[in-house]
Amino acid sequence: MRPPMGPPPGGPGGHGGRRRPPMEDFDESKFLEQSKDLLELRYIDDKNAVFKRTEGGFVSLDYTDKEGNVQHYDRVGVYRTFPMSNPDIFISIREPDEKAREIGVVKDLKEIAKETADILREQLDLRYFVPQVERIIDVKSEYGYAYFDVVTDFGNCRFAIHMSGGGVVHLTDTRIMITDIDGNRFEIKDVSKLSSAELKKIDLFL
Amino acid sequence: MKLKYRLPKDRQEMLGLRDNEEIKYCAPYDLAYENNKAEKGYIDDGYIVVTADTKNGGRLFVTKADKIVHEYELGKCDEVKCESLIDNGILTVKKDGKQYCLARFSMKHVARFAYIAKGADLIAKGKDREVVSTERDIYCDKCGRALPGTSKCPHCEGKGDTFNKFMQLCGPYKWRLLTISLFMIFSSFCSLFTPEIQQRFIDDSLRDASGTTADVLRFVFTMLGISVALIVVNVAKNWWCVTLGARISMDLRRKLYEKVQILSLSFMNKRKPGELINRITRDTSHIRQFMESVFGNIFSTVFTMVGALIVMISMDVMLTLASIMFIVVVIIMNRLWWKKIRRMFRMQRFKDDKVHSRLQDVISGMRVVKSFGKEREESQRFIALTGEFADVQKNNETFFAIFYPLLMFVMGLGMYFATYFGGTFVLDGIMTPGELMQFISYTGILYGPLQWMTNLPRSILQMVTSLERVYDVLDEIPEIGDNQTCIEKEIEGNIEIDNVTFGYKPYEPVLEGISLNVKKGEMIGLVGPSGAGKSTLINLIMRLYDVDEGAIRIDGTDIRQITQKSLHSQIGVVLQETFLFAGTILNNIKFAKSDATFEEVIRAAKAANAHDFIVKTPDGYNTYVGEHGHKLSGGERQRIAIARAILNDPKLLILDEATSALDTESEYMIQQALERLTEGRTTFAIAHRLSTLRNATRLVVIDAHKIAEVGTHNELMEKKGIYYGLVTAQLKMQGSMPIENPEDLLEKESEGDTTGQGDKE
Numbered sequence: 020m021r022p023p024m025g026p027p028p029g030g031p032g033g034h035g036g037r038r039r040p041p042m043e044d045f046d047e048s049k050f051l052e053q054s055k056d057l058l059e060l061r062y063i064d065d066k067n068a069v070f071k072r073t074e075g076g077f078v079s080l081d082y083t084d085k086e087g088n089v090q091h092y093d094r095v096g097v098y099r100t101f102p103m104s105n106p107d108i109f110i111s112i113r114e115p116d117e118k119a120r121e122i123g124v125v126k127d128l129k130e131i132a133k134e135t136a137d138i139l140r141e142q143l144d145l146r147y148f149v150p151q152v153e154r155i156i157d158v159k160s161e162y163g164y165a166y167f168d169v170v171t172d173f174g175n176c177r178f179a180i181h182m183s184g185g186g187v188v189h190l191t192d193t194r195i196m197i198t199d200i201d202g203n204r205f206e207i208k209d210v211s212k213l214s215s216a217e218l219k220k221i222d223l224f225l
Numbered sequence: 226m227k228l229k230y231r232l233p234k235d236r237q238e239m240l241g242l243r244d245n246e247e248i249k250y251c252a253p254y255d256l257a258y259e260n261n262k263a264e265k266g267y268i269d270d271g272y273i274v275v276t277a278d279t280k281n282g283g284r285l286f287v288t289k290a291d292k293i294v295h296e297y298e299l300g301k302c303d304e305v306k307c308e309s310l311i312d313n314g315i316l317t318v319k320k321d322g323k324q325y326c327l328a329r330f331s332m333k334h335v336a337r338f339a340y341i342a343k344g345a346d347l348i349a350k351g352k353d354r355e356v357v358s359t360e361r362d363i364y365c366d367k368c369g370r371a372l373p374g375t376s377k378c379p380h381c382e383g384k385g386d387t388f389n390k391f392m393q394l395c396g397p398y399k400w401r402l403l404t405i406s407l408f409m410i411f412s413s414f415c416s417l418f419t420p421e422i423q424q425r426f427i428d429d430s431l432r433d434a435s436g437t438t439a440d441v442l443r444f445v446f447t448m449l450g451i452s453v454a455l456i457v458v459n460v461a462k463n464w465w466c467v468t469l470g471a472r473i474s475m476d477l478r479r480k481l482y483e484k485v486q487i488l489s490l491s492f493m494n495k496r497k498p499g500e501l502i503n504r505i506t507r508d509t510s511h512i513r514q515f516m517e518s519v520f521g522n523i524f525s526t527v528f529t530m531v532g533a534l535i536v537m538i539s540m541d542v543m544l545t546l547a548s549i550m551f552i553v554v555v556i557i558m559n560r561l562w563w564k565k566i567r568r569m570f571r572m573q574r575f576k577d578d579k580v581h582s583r584l585q586d587v588i589s590g591m592r593v594v595k596s597f598g599k600e601r602e603e604s605q606r607f608i609a610l611t612g613e614f615a616d617v618q619k620n621n622e623t624f625f626a627i628f629y630p631l632l633m634f635v636m637g638l639g640m641y642f643a644t645y646f647g648g649t650f651v652l653d654g655i656m657t658p659g660e661l662m663q664f665i666s667y668t669g670i671l672y673g674p675l676q677w678m679t680n681l682p683r684s685i686l687q688m689v690t691s692l693e694r695v696y697d698v699l700d701e702i703p704e705i706g707d708n709q710t711c712i713e714k715e716i717e718g719n720i721e722i723d724n725v726t727f728g729y730k731p732y733e734p735v736l737e738g739i740s741l742n743v744k745k746g747e748m749i750g751l752v753g754p755s756g757a758g759k760s761t762l763i764n765l766i767m768r769l770y771d772v773d774e775g776a777i778r779i780d781g782t783d784i785r786q787i788t789q790k791s792l793h794s795q796i797g798v799v800l801q802e803t804f805l806f807a808g809t810i811l812n813n814i815k816f817a818k819s820d821a822t823f824e825e826v827i828r829a830a831k832a833a834n835a836h837d838f839i840v841k842t843p844d845g846y847n848t849y850v851g852e853h854g855h856k857l858s859g860g861e862r863q864r865i866a867i868a869r870a871i872l873n874d875p876k877l878l879i880l881d882e883a884t885s886a887l888d889t890e891s892e893y894m895i896q897q898a899l900e901r902l903t904e905g906r907t908t909f910a911i912a913h914r915l916s917t918l919r920n921a922t923r924l925v926v927i928d929a930h931k932i933a934e935v936g937t938h939n940e941l942m943e944k945k946g947i948y949y950g951l952v953t954a955q956l957k958m959q960g961s962m963p964i965e966n967p968e969d970l971l972e973k974e975s976e977g978d979t980t981g982q983g984d985k986e
């Protein structure tokens with residue numbers, strides 16, 4: 020039985036991570052470890068991590084922590100921390116379960132091996148789906164909804180938004196985000212790049 | 226929501242279904258996913274098909290065009306899941322411990338595949354249960370248009386609905402409408418007739434100076450009479466219109482308010498509160514404005530214009546064309562510039578909003594701004610914003626200062642043309658000077674309301690949109706409501722939660738397979754990390770939402786079979802967000818039982834340990850609280866909320882972190898009082914401070930959507946699971962650090978706890 024009190028253990032405690040097993044005893048070091056986590060930003064780079072594509076289309080990770088312990092994850096979540104403004108930096112690598120504890124952060128996709136960056140990019144492409152509107156073919160409004168017919172980087176798409184507002188949000192003066200009634204989001208990177216005919220069609224929402 | 230789409234025949238043949246196999250679920254997916262990679266593209270001929278087979282368990286197919294991309298025997302799969310990612314979802318299966326991603330779809334299909342994956346998972350686990358979705362589809366099955374929260378498609382079934390609705394609205398006021406129409410016709414006649422009188426006067430009396438002073442006087446008085454009559458009629462007409470508008474919008478507001486109260490919380494969740502408030506206030510006032518300023522003039526203006534045009538044409542076709550020509554020019558100008566004008570206005574409003582919200586932000590966050598010493602930066606940012614706004618405004622004003630006089634000038638041009646041609650006609654003797662005067666007057670009548678007319682389509686559109694939005698709420702069918710079989714019921718307090726699953730969004734279950742039997746008089750303590758679903762569970766018990774699966778029964782009766790009024794009147798609740806209405810403390814406490822006596826109120830307040838602080842306020846129980854009222858601390862608000870909950874003597878008491886903002890001493894006192902009070906009453910209490918729950922008969926730990934542990938304090942401590950961890954961690958935090966064995970202290974605390982108070986604070 021571990022003495023419940025005393026100074027924070029310095030060495031490698033019980034591993035944080037994985038699902039919480041029914042505790043044999045109250046594992047204080049686990050809590051301490053978790054609270055230490057709060058103050059720590061662990062960077063993941065080519066030296067301490069090996070990412071591999073899995074058979075099922077996800078990514079696995081072998082992570083070597085500071086103490087030299089290797090932890091294997093069958094699947095990790097790959098999250099953006101600044102999806103809108105800086106999609107390629109501070110990529111957060113998380114455990115796949117609901118709690119999604121952070122394993123570490125990849126500071127910049129450009130600073131790691133290209134092969135690894137590609138693997139992570141594939142996961143980001145899977146996780147995020149915000150089509151970019153490239154052309155606006157038609158917008159018509161009927162019965163309180165506006166029906167958009169647009170060309171996106173994913174191809175042709177038709178969607179409907181509520182006329183009553185809230186569907187179109189200005190991220191900046193020229194960048195807008197459109198949310199349709201299903202909850203899909205479409206982005207127009209730069210409104211000023213649209214032709215004047217296209218602008219006219221969406222004018223009502225700008 | 227439809228879970229079984231029709232699969233085209235050739236696609237179905239491609240699957241090669243076995244004899245006993247039938248399609249259970251089938252739906253199209255829409256995003257390309259190939260070779261384990263999310264591709265940038267939509268696809269429109271891909272299906273996910275789940276079959277059931279009486280012998281072999283069923284299969285899961287993913288097809289794309291004429292190929293089967295994936296095929297799994299469900300019997301061999303460990304798990305089928307729909308994972309919701311950011312703005313999209315994927316279907317995964319787990320087989321031999323490995324997880325495979327099979328297909329990807331946009332938000333349009335996420336909810337559907339959540340159900341289908343659930344269905345497939347049940348088949349994989351060998352359970353014979355079909356998943357059905359009670360959710361309504363948001364697209365019309367026939368035409369694919371979006372349904373405005375109703376089950377009726379406005380296009381397929383509701384043609385001319387809006388007009389009918391408008392007529393319905395006006396229905397009770399038809400006599401008033403008729404009077405208004407008569408007035409309108411009268412006033413148009415007057416305006417049309419005036420130039421005629423003028424013409425007669427000029428030609429008959431003035432031209433050759435043949436008339437007498439009496440003629441002049443008669444003319445003046447006739448004109449005066451007409452003017453007075455017009456004023457009287459217009460005032461009356463406007464008055465009727467205004468009252469009509471006010472009545473109609475009041476009717477609508479009342480109906481909306483009543484409806485909003487009936488509609489369940491899940492409807493409110495779907496819409497932002499601000500939006501609903503807008504519908505009640507802004508949309509109804511659009512309708513009122515329309516009735517006042519547009520509806521009242523629409524007939525008379527159109528009538529007058531058409532009348533003027535007819536008279537003009539009958540006088541001289543050429544001249545009419547010459548003067549109308551510029552109407553076309555004006556309309557074109559207006560059209561060309563309209564978009565720009567609108568954009569300008571919108572930009573101005575946008576900037577204005579920005580200035581406003583910045584100002585509001587800074588003023589309400591003044592303490593933060595000051596404490597970080599950021600006043601300078603903030604004021605610079607503000608100055609920059611107001612600068613932008615001023616620029617836009619200046620440009621707009623300049624534009625209008627130029628544009629409108631120009632427009633007026635162009636309109637006037639028609640008049641010059643008419644005068645020129647008319648003048649030559651008069652000189653040639655084709656036309657009399659009076660007729661020329663008359664003609665020019667009619668031109669004026671025609672041009673006058675032009676500006677107003679060009680705005681007309683927009684006003685009507687706005688009115689129709691507002692009307693649609695209002696009816697969108699009015700036509701909504703409440704999800705939670707009493708049906709005919711609902712009964713009034715005296716609650717005893719036995720509660721049975723039977724395998725309940727619920728999620729605010731169908732694809733994100735918050736609670737899964739929760740089962741719990743609570744006997745009358747038990748106090749159940751709910752613990753677990755925040756966000757685990759504790760409040761959600763009590764929302765379900767109160768039936769603020771209906772469960773997705775399973776049932777909640779009180780004394781054996783499904784709560785869906787008890788009328789809402791009877792159910793809610795027997796539950797006392799202190800919600801996590803203590804909300805007090807603007808009003809006195811007395812009224813807030815009496816909210817649950819408006820006929821409570823003063824004594825009852827005081828007793829309830831005393832039990833909630835609120836009486837003392839209330840009496841100490843200057844106005845006692847009459848102290849005004851709420852947004853602009855007396856500022857109460859969080860703990861004081863909670864105590865009032867507790868008094869409100871227990872006033873009604875409820876059979877079932879629900880306390881959601883009801884004492885979280887209280888100091889330990891008050892909490893302890895309330896605990897003691899509640900303990901006496903809750904005797905024989907079923908109580909659910911949620912608390913993070915575990916000592917709050919020390920009287921609980923049983924503790925329920927909710928974690929990861931499920932009930933993780935159930936038992937008494939001692940049982941759970943022995944189990945050394947999650948609860949044990951929580952208790953130990955809390956004790957450590959409370960600073961009772963230097964103890965050898967935490968369990969000793971726990972036992973002490975859980976048994977008799979009158980001494981523990983002092984050293985905790």
Ligand SMILES: Nc1ncnc2c1ncn2[C@@H]1O[C@H](COP(=O)(O)OP(=O)(O)O)[C@@H](O)[C@H]1O
Pocket residue numbers: 494729730735753754755756757758759760761762
């Ligand atoms: N009205 C709501 N709409 C959508 N999701 C909600 C709503 N209320 C709560 N949730 C979500 O449900 C989960 C459980 O919330 P809740 O029951 O309030 O947790 P707890 O009370 O245990 O802290 C949380 O993830 C929360 O985000």
Ligand SMILES: [Mg+2]
Pocket residue numbers: 756759760761801881
């Ligand atoms: Mg809560």
